[in-house]
Amino acid sequence: MTGKGPILAIAHNTLRDAVRNRVLYVLLFFALVMIVASALLSTLSYVERERILQDIGFSAIRFFGAGIAIFMGVGLVHREIDRRTIYTILSKPVTRAQFLLGKYLGLLATLWMQLAIMGASFWLVSGISGAPFDGGHLTALGLVAVELAVLVSIATLFSSFATPFLAASYSLGLYLVGHLTRDLRAIGEAGNSEVVQSVTVWIHRVLPDLSSFNRVIEAVHGIPIPNTEIGAALLAGLAWCTAFLGISVVTFARRDFR
Amino acid sequence: MRVLKGMLIAAAVAAAIAVSQVWLPEEPVGSTQTGITPDPEWLRLASFGFDSLAADYYWIQAIQIVGDADGAAGRSREIGDLLEVVTRLDPWVDHPYRFAAVWMLDDEAAVRQANGLLRRGIEAHPDDWRNRFYLGFNHFFYLGEREEAAAVLEPALALEGRPGYLDLLVARLKVESGGLDAAAAFLGELIRQAPNERAQAAYRESLYEIEVERRARILDLARERFVERHRRDIQSVGDLVRVDPPILRRLPPEPRGGKWIVDEFSGSIVSSIVGHRYDVKVDGTNRELLRKFRENSRSSEGNS
Numbered sequence: 074m075t076g077k078g079p080i081l082a083i084a085h086n087t088l089r090d091a092v093r094n095r096v097l098y099v100l101l102f103f104a105l106v107m108i109v110a111s112a113l114l115s116t117l118s119y120v121e122r123e124r125i126l127q128d129i130g131f132s133a134i135r136f137f138g139a140g141i142a143i144f145m146g147v148g149l150v151h152r153e154i155d156r157r158t159i160y161t162i163l164s165k166p167v168t169r170a171q172f173l174l175g176k177y178l179g180l181l182a183t184l185w186m187q188l189a190i191m192g193a194s195f196w197l198v199s200g201i202s203g204a205p206f207d208g209g210h211l212t213a214l215g216l217v218a219v220e221l222a223v224l225v226s227i228a229t230l231f232s233s234f235a236t237p238f239l240a241a242s243y244s245l246g247l248y249l250v251g252h253l254t255r256d257l258r259a260i261g262e263a264g265n266s267e268v269v270q271s272v273t274v275w276i277h278r279v280l281p282d283l284s285s286f287n288r289v290i291e292a293v294h295g296i297p298i299p300n301t302e303i304g305a306a307l308l309a310g311l312a313w314c315t316a317f318l319g320i321s322v323v324t325f326a327r328r329d330f331r
Numbered sequence: 332m333r334v335l336k337g338m339l340i341a342a343a344v345a346a347a348i349a350v351s352q353v354w355l356p357e358e359p360v361g362s363t364q365t366g367i368t369p370d371p372e373w374l375r376l377a378s379f380g381f382d383s384l385a386a387d388y389y390w391i392q393a394i395q396i397v398g399d400a401d402g403a404a405g406r407s408r409e410i411g412d413l414l415e416v417v418t419r420l421d422p423w424v425d426h427p428y429r430f431a432a433v434w435m436l437d438d439e440a441a442v443r444q445a446n447g448l449l450r451r452g453i454e455a456h457p458d459d460w461r462n463r464f465y466l467g468f469n470h471f472f473y474l475g476e477r478e479e480a481a482a483v484l485e486p487a488l489a490l491e492g493r494p495g496y497l498d499l500l501v502a503r504l505k506v507e508s509g510g511l512d513a514a515a516a517f518l519g520e521l522i523r524q525a526p527n528e529r530a531q532a533a534y535r536e537s538l539y540e541i542e543v544e545r546r547a548r549i550l551d552l553a554r555e556r557f558v559e560r561h562r563r564d565i566q567s568v569g570d571l572v573r574v575d576p577p578i579l580r581r582l583p584p585e586p587r588g589g590k591w592i593v594d595e596f597s598g599s600i601v602s603s604i605v606g607h608r609y610d611v612k613v614d615g616t617n618r619e620l621l622r623k624f625r626e627n628s629r630s631s632e633g634n635s
Contacts, residue, residue: 117391120426125390128383135380252380260372287380294423 079167080175087179091145092186100144101187104137108194112202123204124293130195131289134188135217139248142184142221146228147240149176154330170322177229177318184221188214205295212303213292219310220286224248226317227281233325250276251283281313368412371419378420386420389413390427403434407441410434411448418451425459428452432465439628442473463487464497467504473624477504499537506609511545514609539586543602544609546583550591550600553578568593568600 091097111129115122150173153159162172192214199206227247231240254277261273285306291298368389369377378385393413397403403410414431417424428449435445446469452462463483471480481504488498498521505514518538525531553571557578558564565571568591571578582591589604599608 118387118394121390121424124424125387128387132381132384249379253376256372256376260376284380290383290421290423293383296423 079165079171080178083162083167083172083175084177084179084182087149087176088182091180091183094145097141097145097183097187100137100141101190104133104187104191105194107133107137108191108198112198115202123199123202126202126204127195127199127210127293128289130198131213131217131293134191134195134214135220135287135289137191138184138188138217138221139224141187142180142224143228143241143244143248145180145183146225147232147237147244149180149229149232150325151232151237151240159330169326169328173229173233173321173325174318177225177321180229181222181225184225185218188218188221207295209288209292209295209298212298213288216286216288216303216306219307220283223281223283223286223310223313223317226314226321230317230321230324233321234328247280248283251281252287254280254282255284282309285309368409368416371416374416375420382420386417386424389416389420390424393417393427393430397430397434405437407435407437407444411441411444414448418448418455422451422455425456428456428462429465432469436473436624437627438624438630439474442469442624445469458490460487460490460493460497463490464493471504481505499533502537502541503610506541506544511541511548511609515541540605540609542586543605546585547591547600547602547608549583550579554600565593 108130111126111133114129115126118125150159153162153176159172163169195214196206196210199210224244228240228244231243235243257273258277261270264270285302288298288302290296374385375382390413393410396406396410396413411431414427414435417427428451431445431448435441435448446466449462449466449469452459453466456462464487467480467484467487470476470483481501484497484501484504487493488501502514502518502521505517515538518534518541522531522534522538525534550568550571554565557571557574560578561574568582572581585591585602585604587602587604589602591600592603593599594601594607597608601607
């Protein structure tokens, strides 16, 4: 097995393994309940119900998507070590890098399938409630897919050297900080201290800016998202995935399983 | 001994639970509105990208205040703080801006806060005439700032969906802010741009009223001089030329041949054809509303 073969085989196995996981279905179930319940919750307002419905729907997709990514991602390598299947796999002509990339792609495919199911439910609920669903919504969902790809790569990185609990803590921390960096920068720039200003600018530069994948408000209000910003977000997503997976591969290659 | 220790611990725990239960509020969460809302910038950080959901939550809280059995009276500040959060987290919301204009009317400070929100609404929705309309109304009606009202409303005349009366309202407001010449010039421009003869006729009617107003103001000045000189008011407009020496050699002609009379209700000099002065009218119900609003503003100023 050389080249893409082993990666795809491992990805396929990871996908098959993931869809057997009951916890995945529980999370998906809650996400779907939340999306459907958004139609009820929106009736709490006497105006702009469509906006509230879609805010809740999008939030459910992003929240449960991130939850599934972190929950599944942090145990990615640990499960294989725990079940000792990693020894069998790595004894075959499969490099550690191929193993890790296969696991990553398998989990990403699982997540994107979940996202497609949640997106379809969201579209259906929006349609029944008379809320618009257009290209802007699809773009926002597409960017959620990119955000999940980055999040899975983060979880894969921490999973490559830490226990599931620690990997989950690190991944969650980086996810939350990733959503803060832009606002922190803005707060720093609004302040008087030059030190705070440069610190917040560097935090924004060094850490992933996950808010660039969050275009929910624009989609819900029908505000066009500039193509340059979509392109920049896609490029950033690709770059961060490559970076995190690169570090994962290097870390995993040095890991001693004994 | 051990049993006694256990019983003491159990009693202490039971007492702690009992005390805490007594201290807990009896009303369900949400009904005890304290008026404390988070700073929008910190909330944006704490929402970790779920800003729009947080905005929805605070919007629903604002609605609940208005729908409360006690009503929204006296709670403008609370509503304003909630809407500040809503509109800072999601500036593209639509209705909350006008909600502020409708429900934040306790006193002058509340109206000014609502105006701040409406200005944000205008920035977010520059093509919507309604936020400008509400802002202009607040300036004119509650704050008595006609110049600002005219300035806010004038750009709305170019916006789609605006009501037909808006241009004439702006013309009337301009009389106060820029004088009759400004209003006449504005109407001249409206006549030039009018889409049909019917609209042109309506604007010409307003131009006629402005001319009447211009002449009525001359009579007002003469009336003031009359009062200064004779320590009494005029019985009729004709007194201005009949007294010796006359205040005016002759009365300015009413442009359409009408007469000048002293209106028995307002006491103002008006044309017998027009019957009122060129101004934005406030009817009796609204006058009462305005009186209450001014009273509230005065008392809250006194308190502060």
